[in-house]
Amino acid sequence: MNEMNDTYRIESDLLGEREVPNAAYYGVHTLRAVENFQISGTTIATYPNLVIALAAIKEAAAQANAELGLLPEALRAAIAAACQEIREGRLHEQFVVDIIQGGAGTSTNMNANEVICNRALEIMGHQRGEYAYLHPNEHVNMAQSTNDVYPTALRIATFFAIGHLLDAMEVLRAAFDAKAVEFAGLLKLGRTQLQDAVPMTLGQEFSTYAVMLEEDMARLREASALIREVNLGATAIGTGITAHPDYAAKATAALSRITGVDLITAPNLVEATQDCGAFVQISGVLKRIAVKLSKTCNDLRLLSSGPRAGFGEINLPPMQAGSSIMPGKVNPVIPEVVNQIAFEVFGNDTAVTFAAEAGQLQLNAFEPVIAASLFRSFKHLTNGCATLAERCVKGITANPDRLRETIERSIALVTALNPIIGYKNATSVAAEAYASNATIREVVLARGLMTEAELEEALRPEALIQPRAYGPKPAGR
Template identity: 80%
Template sequence: MSQFRIEHDLLGDREVPAEVYYGVHTLRAQENFQISGTTISAYPELVTALASVKQAAAEANAELGLLPEAKLNAIVAACEEIRKGALRDQFVVDMIQGGAGTSTNMNANEVICNRALEILGHQRGEYHHLHPNEDVNMAQSTNDVYPTSLRIATCFAIDRLLVAMDRLRGDFAEKAVEFAPLLKIGRTQLQDAVPMTLGQEFSTYAVMLEEDMARLREASLLIREINLGATAIGTGITAHPEYAAKALKSLVRITGIELSTAPNLIEATQDCGAFVQLSGVLKRIAVKLSKTCNDLRLLSSGPRSGLGEINLPPMQAGSSIMPGKVNPVIPEVVNQVAFEVFGNDLTVTFAAEAGQLQLNAFEPIIATALFRSFKHLTNACNTLGERCVRGITANPDRLKESIERSIALVTALNPIIGYKEATEVAAEAYANGTNVREVVLRRKLMTEVELEQALRHEVLTQPRVYEQTQRKH
């Protein structure tokens, strides 16, 4: 057998390796776009989405009497195999490519076509029996296939990120319950503030994740609006008038996603606003995660010369020169993921702005940036929960010490002894290196029983009604 088959395109004949399922268009793209080294196969959700779109298109065309049943069955069988994970290694085009995604679309057309040819009993490359453009790409253009596939793949990625975020939210919520009895000093601007519980501190991280999950679900609603049926610029040229509706119905069934066709396909083909909004939500998630990790690093700093209020689980030796040093490597790696997401968001912004007239040619870099953000944020959430949050422990003695030594504790006495007296107590405690309790008792501003009542755990950490008669002037 020959090690090559001959395929023909606009530029002439090319030898294509006999064993591959892709064809001449993919071969040229592989040669032209040696950019990132990351091929579309690195994002299985995109490959699955492409196969889903091609299957839906074939079903719609067959229903309209435009695609013979034998060809339909072969195309559907090939697509279903790919959706289940087959032939992923045949999607070899670099994610970053010129041509508005045409190379990705043709990669899918050729792989599906050649596998379908085998199913029909023919050899790869025998396109007179089944053609990548005329049959697999019937009634389609890269300009509606590629953005539709990106949106479907994004829906899959959103679901996975939501699962990871919810798991991390649960990890923080469990720690909030575990740490609920532990009183500590709060801090604003890195200075002592009023008391709170360590549980309250950890509950905020759970709430932040929950809020961002809600924003992500909101953004996903815009992503579900597709332009399949638009063909080249949104006019639907080469497609049957009923094609868009029938393809949508099949696509919803295949993917399980409640998709809808955009009301104006010309607008939808050129507008990347939904990707910009989604990227902004990913940036928001990254900002919050990074802030949380900053807190974890601060709270665990030391262990003896820093705050040292919590302990992060030791994951690896922290220094090649300092024996016994352990670093907060898991929060640090999540910080770095966040920095990458910030940059990806800027990339999406520039690429969306750069569209011209009826098409945005830069969706490949939008896809690359979004999928990297999704993948790395998902992995970061899983890693932070599994390898850090679940193993965090508290240092009760350190927490108690910071409460007792904090001058900010006097804030709780404001409603009782008044702001002026409280200020003098704080100043004296700070000047003499003593604590608030000692100064209040020495000045006989309150009895020991009154002081203990005013500084009870539940009084310090939640709102309370103070009677005006309590205030001592």
């Protein structure tokens, strides 16, 4: 039994003995990792999905090894009980290693092994650190390597994170869709290259944001299928050394039952152990989502700019005072924060790309930075979508008077008359209206190019926002 007093216990590893706080469930390997990797200040406990995934893997491994007659039932039961507590949210504070670490995730794996082992020892009636009865490596890590545990945990955690992000995106999509219905009857001016274009409705404009989200949700679901393929059972490099021939199939089946995720064993475990392509794919989809969310927020900021010297077509709900010096100023803070989330996701995607490319031979040692980058992107995009929906989109209102004014004064309105009066006449009308500060309607009537009844028919709101059939142009037009 390890030496112990009221404040610490003595544990040993390859490098020698260390004092481990007696209150800690982690052990000497975790202690050294905490000292070595004071990098981001963000521990793996920050990402509960990862901790839960690790516990699920250890429980599945224990189940498989017990079924194969390699792990006594009493030890399996204790390990499983400890893992179930962790999956329910207990002891997460004991996962203390930095998310950014050297060693291809070994510190994370050992943190899980030690916490599970010491809690299982307590369940068995022993003291923490009494590894003669149950050992972190010999039993909790049986038939495993960091090189199959860590990437499998990342895939499961990513699968869970996808579900959370999809839920948040659906809330935002529904919010935009509701606004599209609310604003369906409000005619406004479209814009291309920030110049006046042809009319549309504010509802059509908002419907595009809902559709963009729906498309990205579909891409995210497609990408999620890639991460159901795991390399559990590969052990060190994919050859399965130290594992029973039937271990991979049994462990993966048990893990599927525990997590509720339909996992499959990769057909080539050597390839699967070194390949990070699925993470690159997922990261690319997150970047796609971020690009379009940021574009949407740019639009919201433009459309609400003002209130008097900007577009002023919509109002964002006021969230806080916007200036420490300019009284009455209110800023579009919610779209701004989502823009910044998008910028971070772009950078995270670059980090994932470089880390995936940097793998060498049978292992990629840089999966910790892939994990950190992906989980930050997932967390911030999920929170960003929820925040944008609840604290911005649901409270947006329109300014109908401003919308009517821009339509009536628009030179681009002449585009609707082009099939009737011809391109040459339309160009001349546009030039005169611009030079004289008149409206298109006024110039067309003054020139006698159309009767007032013809003009009213051509400029009906319904005629301006959808295709329509035209007859042949009259001679001379």
